[in-house]
Amino acid sequence: MNNNSSVLLVMPATNAGTPEQSNGSRILFVFSSPKQMGAWMAAQQEETYWHVRLLDRAGAASILEDFCRQGHSEIQNHLSDNCDRKTGIEELVTLFRGG
DSSP: OOTTOOEEEEEEBOTTSOBOOBTTBOOOEEESOHHHHHHHHHTOTTOOOEEEEEEOHHHHHHHHHHHHHTTOOEEEEESSTTOOEEEEHHHHHHHHTTO
């Protein structure tokens, strides 16, 4: 994946577009392309609203750092085809910062 490419950060949302909380913590997903995100969303029958942000890697790293400060440690990683795994947020911050 190109280090200059954009990423999509996705969270389930309320019908007002506000990110939902699940068991006191936000669920966060990261995708490398709208096509990949759309295919995944189509399979998520239980969710109907999403909060989606298209960000460059530096912006995504900043948001993920905020999640770390709030006590979150993992994100559902969909950055490559056939990849659906939990990844440490700090690992993705390092990747997005070019490390």
